[in-house]
Amino acid sequence: PPRRLPRxxxxxxxxxxxxxxxxxxxxxxxxxxxxxxxxxSALLADALLRHRRLRAAGPAxxxxxxxxxxxxxxxxxxxxxxxxxxxxxxxxxxxRQALTQAGVAYTDFTRxxxxxxxxxxxxxxxxxxxxxxxxxxxxxxxxxTPEESFxxxxxxxxRTDPQGRPCKVSLETGHEVHWTKEENYMFRLSAFRDxxxxxxxxxxxxxxxxxxYQCVLRWLDEDLPDLSVSRERSRLQWGIPVPGDPTQTIYxxxxxxxxxxxxxxxxxxxxxxxxxxxxxxxxxILKFHALYWPALLLAAGLEPPERILVHxxxxxxxxxxxxxxxxxxxxxxxVGQYGVDGFRYFLLRQGVPERxxxxxxxxxxxxxxxxxxxxxxxxxxxxxxxxxNPSNTYPRFSEPCFPKVLNSKEAEGxxxxxxxxxxxxxxxxSLPAQVDSYFESFQIYKxxxxxxxxVRQTNGFFQRHRPWKxxxxxxxxxxxxxxxxxxxxxxxxxxxxxxxPVVPHMADKLLSRLAVGPEERGVSGLIFLxxxxxxxxxxxxxxxxxxxxxxxxRLGKSxxxxxxxxxxxxxxxx
Numbered sequence: 001p002p003r004r005l006p007r008x009x010x011x012x013x014x015x016x017x018x019x020x021x022x023x024x025x026x027x028x029x030x031x032x033x034x035x036x037x038x039x040x041s042a043l044l045a046d047a048l049l050r051h052r053r054l055r056a057a058g059p060a061x062x063x064x065x066x067x068x069x070x071x072x073x074x075x076x077x078x079x080x081x082x083x084x085x086x087x088x089x090x091x092x093x094x095x096r097q098a099l100t101q102a103g104v105a106y107t108d109f110t111r112x113x114x115x116x117x118x119x120x121x122x123x124x125x126x127x128x129x130x131x132x133x134x135x136x137x138x139x140x141x142x143x144x145t146p147e148e149s150f151x152x153x154x155x156x157x158x159r160t161d162p163q164g165r166p167c168k169v170s171l172e173t174g175h176e177v178h179w180t181k182e183e184n185y186m187f188r189l190s191a192f193r194d195x196x197x198x199x200x201x202x203x204x205x206x207x208x209x210x211x212x213y214q215c216v217l218r219w220l221d222e223d224l225p226d227l228s229v230s231r232e233r234s235r236l237q238w239g240i241p242v243p244g245d246p247t248q249t250i251y252x253x254x255x256x257x258x259x260x261x262x263x264x265x266x267x268x269x270x271x272x273x274x275x276x277x278x279x280x281x282x283x284x285i286l287k288f289h290a291l292y293w294p295a296l297l298l299a300a301g302l303e304p305p306e307r308i309l310v311h312x313x314x315x316x317x318x319x320x321x322x323x324x325x326x327x328x329x330x331x332x333x334x335v336g337q338y339g340v341d342g343f344r345y346f347l348l349r350q351g352v353p354e355r356x357x358x359x360x361x362x363x364x365x366x367x368x369x370x371x372x373x374x375x376x377x378x379x380x381x382x383x384x385x386x387x388x389n390p391s392n393t394y395p396r397f398s399e400p401c402f403p404k405v406l407n408s409k410e411a412e413g414x415x416x417x418x419x420x421x422x423x424x425x426x427x428x429x430s431l432p433a434q435v436d437s438y439f440e441s442f443q444i445y446k447x448x449x450x451x452x453x454x455v456r457q458t459n460g461f462f463q464r465h466r467p468w469k470x471x472x473x474x475x476x477x478x479x480x481x482x483x484x485x486x487x488x489x490x491x492x493x494x495x496x497x498x499x500x501p502v503v504p505h506m507a508d509k510l511l512s513r514l515a516v517g518p519e520e521r522g523v524s525g526l527i528f529l530x531x532x533x534x535x536x537x538x539x540x541x542x543x544x545x546x547x548x549x550x551x552x553x554r555l556g557k558s559x560x561x562x563x564x565x566x567x568x569x570x571x572x573x574x
Contacts, residue, residue: 018058022277023049026285027067027110027259030091031076034098035321036359037282037314039331040347044311044444045280046104047348050501051439054523061273063263064099065110066092069239070148070252071231077238084238088113098331103340103504110259120262121255122243127267127300128229129243133188139228140181144170148252149288150228151177172284185230185248192295193224199294199304207290208442209354212283212310216290227292229254257293260305275303283312309442311353317360329359337361338555341503342368348502349448365555372506375455376495377551379462380510383488384544388468388481394489394514394539395482397531402483404532416480420464421487424457425529428491432526435498448502451495458491486540489514490529493539497526506552515545 025041028034042064049062068088077087092111099106110117128134141150151170156177161167168177197220200206200213207213230248233241239249258266264273281289286308294304313320316327334343346364349371351357383389401416431454438447467484470477496510500521511521516539530537 020059020273020276021052021057021061022260022264022273023052023060023062024260024263024277024279025062025064026279026281027065027112027256028095029070029072030066030068030088030095031072032323033091033094034331036329036331036334036347037321038095039098039102040311040314040351041280041282042099042104042106043102043344043347044309044351044353044442046106047444047501048278048280048309048439048442049105050504051436051523054497054500054521055436056522056524061107062105063108063110063260064095064104064106065108065259065263066095066112067252067256067259068092068111068113069255071145071236071238072148074236074238075145085113101332101335101340102344108263110263112255112259117259117262118240120266121240121250121258123267124258124261124296124300125243125250125254128187128296131299131301133191133299134185134229135188136183137186138181139184139186140179142168142177143180144173144175144177146175147173150180152223152225182232182235184228184232185242185245187227187229187296187299189227189292189295190224192298193220195298196220196291196294199298205307206304207286207308207310209310211354212286212290212308215286219287219291224291253288253292254296257288257296261302275306277305278307278309279305280309280311283310286310309353311351312356314351315356315358318358334364338364338368339552341506342372342552342555345372345448345503348444349452350445352445353442368552369554371452371455372503372552373550373554375452375459376492376510379455379459379488380492380513380551382462383485383492384513384547389485389544392544394542394544395485396540397486397529397537398479398483399531399534401480402487402532404534416465416483418464420457421461424454424461424491425487425532427454427457428494429528431494432498432523432528436523439501444502447498451498454491455495458488462488486531486537487529489539490537494526494528497521497523509548509551512545513548513551515539515542 023045025045028038045062045064049060052058052060066088068084073084073087077084080087088111096109112118139150142153142156143150147170155171156168157171159167159169159174159176161176169175170177197217200217200220204213207216229251230242231239231251233247233249236249239252240255242248242250260277260279261267261270261274264270266274279289289308297304314329315321316329319325319327321328331343337343338346343364346367349367350363384392386392389395402421403415405422431450434450435447438444438450462484465480465484467481470481472478472481492510493514493516496507496514496516499510500507520538527535531540
């Protein structure tokens with residue numbers, strides 16, 4: 001048994017203003033170019049980072065990178081007639097390019113082939129060794145090279161290979177497995193069932209959404225065999241050698257997971273950030289992050305991460321993405337077709353962490369045209385059009401036209417506004433807190449649903465009162481016209497502010513048109529329609545910003561084809 005086991009953790013998560021937070025994506029495996037599944041992980045983390053910064057909640061970082069060791073990369077490089085180092089250099093560059101192109105504001109990009117990371121891995125291995133949780137033993141089982149893991153019989157199925165011979169494959173991925181027998185270092189995972197159960201019992205939001213938390217609890221009730229954490233060097237040269245044993249290479253997953261520590265200065269200065277860490281991961285790597293990683297950390301004398309935020313996969317027209325089907329979606333092409341903000345909005349609006357989501361071009365076009373070009377862009381254009389707002393200002397609000405009422409049912413007969421108008425004001429007033437709550441609970445798609453619903457209500461308000469029909473020569477009509485415009489612009493200001501984490505360029509364009517300064521774009525002090533509550537509005541009477549053109553261009557078939565041709569990138573097949 002190990003020489004020491006950690007005590008059950010009873011840690012209160014640090015809260016309040018000023019606390020640090022590290023957000024992370026997985027380090028993406030560098031055996032092939034990025035696809036939209038990779039981009040989705042990164043965009044979720046990026047939106048969480050941007051939202052946190054808008055709240056001025058304290059220092060935050062976003063780390064990402066590439067996982068550059070392992071048998072799969074060694075084999076891919078050999079097949080491509082290049083060295084593993086050259087392959088990783090090229091593919092890592094493709095990931096950097098795709099993330100930058102999609103506006104992902106990462107602060108750290110780790111390559112596991114870097115010396116600083118390898119030093120951290122060697123130190124982490126030493127901590128495991130010193131804790132007595134490693135032992136050398138013969139190991140045999142079904143090994144899946146694409147997944148870089150051994151799989152139990154319960155996760156396998158019988159199939160036939162392309163030559164018609166019987167073979168075993170992974171039930172989840174369909175990848176072929178091979179019987180492997182070798183002497184490896186083993187990690188005493190079986191000794192960590194109780195510490196892991198205690199950790200999860202004391203931290204019920206440690207893994208989110210809840211279905212994934214329940215899944216991990218079920219795994220802990222099942223057999224928990226010890227984990228092979230090295231490979232024979234004769235089979236795997238492309239990796240970090242086990243310290244003190246040049247015949248073994250450290251298991252690629254142990255190597256990769258330590259990136260979350262190396263990026264914050266492990267082993268010297270990591271405690272400034274660790275364990276205030278939120279990992280954003282796909283469900284296919286849940287076991288590595290929610291079982292193996294916390295157990296390894298506990299064994300090394302460290303606390304598990306604060307939260308593991310899990311998302312599901314993207315299918316393409318109902319089918320799993322795969323090279324053999326030729327339906328892998330290149331994010332660079334998508335960004336070229338739909339624009340950075342259009343594609344970001346689609347993935348974050350349609351992606352539901354608890355279930356797989358489906359992608360196809362027509363779906364993207366319909367959504368972004370409806371909600372960005374027509375509903376939001378159309379509303380801004382109508383409110384700032386010279387024919388309806390010739391002074392190009394933020395008009396004044398008239399309290400007699402829109403008096404404050406305690407209940408929307410009291411609205412009739414008290415001014416020009418009706419019950420639906422008061423419902424709109426109440427909905428938009430509560431929107432910032434609602435959006436904040438959904439971001440905190442990793443339900444960004446629900447935050448965007450709420451915003452889209454309010455945008456629809458605002459269009460209804462504008463259409464209902466037909467400001468273009470009002471006679472400016474009548475002083476009372478002019479007051480009502482100004483009030484309609486003031487309320488609509490206030491709604492747009494709130495939407496622009498709340499959309500910054502998702503569509504940063506478009507939100508900046510909208511807020512600049514409304515003359516909202518950089519220091520006025522945070523969400524912590526966001527106040528909607530102050531004049532309704534009898535308080536001064538700093539925007540009232542302000543000159544609007546210069547015209548910024550169409551907020552978001554509608555996508556039509558000809559526009560899509562044009563963008564698609566412009567976005568064609570050189571062939572990246574390995």
